Amino acid sequence: MxxxxxxxxxxxxxxxxxxxxxxxxxAADWVMPVSAKxxxxxxxxxxxxYTYRLVEKYxxxxxxxPSVENLRDVWIAGSEHGPGKLRKTSFDFAPASRVGTxxxxxxxxxxxxxxxxxxxxxxxxxxxxxVLAYHHREDAYVNFEPRLEAGFLAHxxxxxxxxxxxxxxxxx
Amino acid sequence: MxxxxxxxxxxxxxxxxxxxxxxxxxAADWVMPVSAKxxxxxxxxxxxxYTYRLVEKYxxxxxxxPSVENLRDVWIAGSEHGPGKLRKTSFDFAPASRVGTxxxxxxxxxxxxxxxxxxxxxxxxxxxxxVLAYHHREDAYVNFEPRLEAGFLAHxxxxxxxxxxxxxxxxx
Numbered sequence: 001m002x003x004x005x006x007x008x009x010x011x012x013x014x015x016x017x018x019x020x021x022x023x024x025x026x027a028a029d030w031v032m033p034v035s036a037k038x039x040x041x042x043x044x045x046x047x048x049x050y051t052y053r054l055v056e057k058y059x060x061x062x063x064x065x066p067s068v069e070n071l072r073d074v075w076i077a078g079s080e081h082g083p084g085k086l087r088k089t090s091f092d093f094a095p096a097s098r099v100g101t102x103x104x105x106x107x108x109x110x111x112x113x114x115x116x117x118x119x120x121x122x123x124x125x126x127x128x129x130x131v132l133a134y135h136h137r138e139d140a141y142v143n144f145e146p147r148l149e150a151g152f153l154a155h156x157x158x159x160x161x162x163x164x165x166x167x168x169x170x171x172x
Numbered sequence: 173m174x175x176x177x178x179x180x181x182x183x184x185x186x187x188x189x190x191x192x193x194x195x196x197x198x199a200a201d202w203v204m205p206v207s208a209k210x211x212x213x214x215x216x217x218x219x220x221x222y223t224y225r226l227v228e229k230y231x232x233x234x235x236x237x238p239s240v241e242n243l244r245d246v247w248i249a250g251s252e253h254g255p256g257k258l259r260k261t262s263f264d265f266a267p268a269s270r271v272g273t274x275x276x277x278x279x280x281x282x283x284x285x286x287x288x289x290x291x292x293x294x295x296x297x298x299x300x301x302x303v304l305a306y307h308h309r310e311d312a313y314v315n316f317e318p319r320l321e322a323g324f325l326a327h328x329x330x331x332x333x334x335x336x337x338x339x340x341x342x343x344x
Contacts, residue, residue, distance in 0.1 A: 001316035003205035005237065005281045005308055006213070008318055008336055009182055032204045033175035034216045035294025041178070042214060042298065044206045065177065068341070075343040109177045117291065121300055122207025126214065128293055134174055144173035145329040146180055154326075154336060157317040159343045164180055164326060164334050169240070171247040171331045 008154040008162055011074060014043055015062040016054035017083075019095045019102035025086060026051040027078030029155050030124070031063055039131040041113060044124040050082045055127060059115045060099040063129075064107040065136075068151035068163055075159060098132035108150055109136035180326040180334055183246055186215055187234040188226035189255075191267045191274035197258060198223040199250030201327050202296070203235055211303040213285060216296040222254045227299060231287045232271040235301075236279040237308075240323035240335055247331065270304035280322055281308035 012031045017023040030044035041063060045052050055061050066074050073089040080088075093102040096112045103110035113129030120126075140150035148164050155161055184203045189195040202216035213235060217224050227233050238246050245261040252260075265274040268284045275282035285301030292298075312322035320336050327333055 001208075002211050002303065002306055003208050003213075004316040004318060005283060005306055005313065006182070006184070006203065006205055006235075008320070008324060009204065010178070010180075012178070030204050030206060031178065032181065032202050032214075032216070033178055034202060034214075034298050035296050036173075036175050038294050039174050040293050041175075042204075042206075042216075042293075044204070044214075063178075071341065071343060111177060117293070119289065119291070119300075121212050121214075121289070122210050124207050126206050126300075128291075128298075131174065134177055136177055141177065144176040145332075146176060148180070148328070148334060152180060156320070156340060160317075161341045161343065162320060162336050162339060163341075165337045167334060168328060169243065169333045169335075171243060171333065 004157055008156045011153045011155040013064040013066055013074065013077060013104060013107065014051055015064055015101050015104060016051045018058065018100045019093060022083065023093060023102055024050050024054055024083045025077045025091060027074045034128060041111060041129050041131060043127050045127060046124050052125060055115065058100060060101045061113050061129060062096060062099065062101045062103050063111040063113060064104040065109040066153055067108050068153055070107060071153060071161060074153065103135065108140040109134065176329055180328045183238065183325045183327040185236040185238055185246065185249060185276060185279065186223055187236055187273050187276060188223045190230065190272045191265060194255065195265060195274055196222050196226055196255045197249045197263060199246045206300060213283060213301050213303060215299050217299060218296050224297060227287065230272060232273045233285050233301060234268060234271065234273045234275050235283040235285060236276040237281040238325055239280050240325055242279060243325060243333060246325060275307065280312040281306065
């Protein structure tokens, strides 16, 4: 649990599979950008997850950005295993523009990624994806600056989550 | 700036160099755990940074966790280049236990890392470090669960930062 020294951290959703065929969603805290140009993200996935199988199979994934309104679904996606859990959620899937994996329409943003590299580190596999396309809710970001009112989710530990203070501190 | 679709995200400090010889500190948003056992972290560093030179030279780095009380120093470490900027900061360096790079005593936590892998992705180099030792302020974490009162810092954009709401949401 020493990794929680880096917590609280943002919680995201990783969508895998194929729209209309097989789809899974997991909650993932270990997601971050690794390059601005080209835009690339890294996602660490345990090989015990069903998502691992689908990312291996299709070489694509979508990172979706949930808000506090998706919290219940985030918790189900993170704590239960296999696509059967999706019946309990209200994720609204739609076809992506550049990958076969669907996006989640009722999330704040979606990043469509193609796997360009992968490495095993300890108990996780780190996938690096190039972001081929992205979409976001107009009211959640202004010129790529996130608006705290959107209710971005952060994970503290287990089933404890939080969001950000509304207060923006500007350093001069 | 599309990478800001994943913001706000936590801001950390990356210390590089050798205690008492040459030391540098940069602010880094692109830091995350990649394995729980063994505990490993990934840090993306642009090769234009002075930190890149020192991590290349020594194969070690320390991830320090700043609080809002370190905000001014975080901003200097992130917006200015080269170790000369450290004279304007109040980082309190101390020898680490397992690496030659110092820890920052007036931070919430310190993770002493040895580089075990590295890859170039776009405009950054991703370093994966095994965490050889860690230390934290007693009041900032309880059984590795972060206490929001500690004032963990998050980055929104440019010189805009925020912290977490004090409210913990528990999902059942």
